[in-house]
Amino acid sequence: MAAPLALRALGLCHVYPDGTEGLAGLDLEVEAGESVGLVGPNGAGKSTLLLHLNGTLRPTGGRLEVLGLEPGRASLPELRRRVGLIFQDPDDQLFMPTVLDDVAFGPLNQGLPGEEVARRVREALDRVGCAGYEGRAPYRLSGGEKRAVSIAGVLACAPELLALDEPSSHLDPRGRRRLIRILQGLEVTRVVASHDLELVLEVCSRSVLLDGGRVVAQGPTRALLADRGLLEAHGLEVPHSLTPHSEPHHPDGAHE
């Protein structure tokens, strides 16, 4: 029997108030426990899809089911509790005066008792390698540390589905490596939208190529990201690690 679905979208559409079409009939299924990469050019609909997962945006057409819930006013609190969304810029997400306050923000909003909150904060910070950071101010952290703490803040809510938008942006190689280790160590269902195809390759077993608000192709990450013709037709490049040494590493063959 197949694993239960964490996400099912059928002909999902979203039109922004200014008329821009963010999603145009997207079909996608994600099984519970999967780690799925969303790749595609700018404006493909990756971020728009992620914002639908916790009800920040509502579909303007089609059907969407997240963790068995249809997004709506009634299901919103439950959806927000069960889906963790990690934003592109950690400064948007770290809004409390200290790391401790920030990581405790979600669990406290869930109305958990003090000891449980303290335990969740400790475990979440431990998980992202930031134990002992409790008293520090978010603006004093490095980019990699900010990213790690923002992930801890979401993990402390114990989500069943984790949605990450460009998690490796602004990170140096060390911060990026740390992020990859954190993401590889998680068991929760993950949906990772990124232009960093090398990261997607390391973190996601399956990937979905979006363009124009639709799914263009999907399959095992390694196979999908090695399809040069497909990627180049949609403004992407095959990751260097998947390009044989005998072949040019850039679409125009420069620097060879």
Add this chain to the structure above:
Amino acid sequence: MHRLDARGKALAVLAYASVVATLPVGEPAPFLVLAAWPVGLLAAARVPPRVLLGALVAASPFVLLAAVFLPFSHAGGRLLWSGPWGVEVTSAGVRAAVAVVARSSLCLAATLALVATTRFGDLVAALERLGLPAVLGLTLGFVHRFLFVCLDLVRRVLCARAARSPRLGPGAALRSAGGMVASLFVRSYERSERVHAAMMARGFTGRVRPMARPRWRTADLGFLAFTAALLAAACVLEGRA
């Protein structure tokens, strides 16, 4: 000093400021007693004297502006100097000016002792527990948190402008500043939308729930009692003088 409950420190500074602001200026003795409080606290907290001096200098334009006209505008007391057009300096006027400078300096020193020994978040949480409306506390917290993010943005924008215009005249600088302010406003507004979305995503319902409720300890009560005794002593001294 750093470990004292922020509520106690905030209450003490409020009481201190009320006494300093309302005590009539007569003899110097009560004011010397009052001055000992913030100076002693700053010394106990090991705050370097130049920090206090810096704060006093930073506030001086406002204080001096308020004080500079007082010697000329107060009638009463001895006539110290009489100039043309009926301009006169009276001893009552000089006394009023000295009082403004003394009062504001003492209050500033006390406030400095408070903020130098209290984390901003703790201070806001303490004020909320003392009755500050939650929405004001939340706003203060955000201002403190995102001020640094905004300053960073301003630095980057200024740096980018300098890189493209090494020699900018004052007129051109002013014109481009207008555009910069507008773009900063729009970017801050957009950020606030994203922060709001991030807060909602973690189940925010309009009220920040505190982690733990602090309890009053003996040291806090001792500190409050000591402050009350000192303020009472100053009042008694003033009464005798």
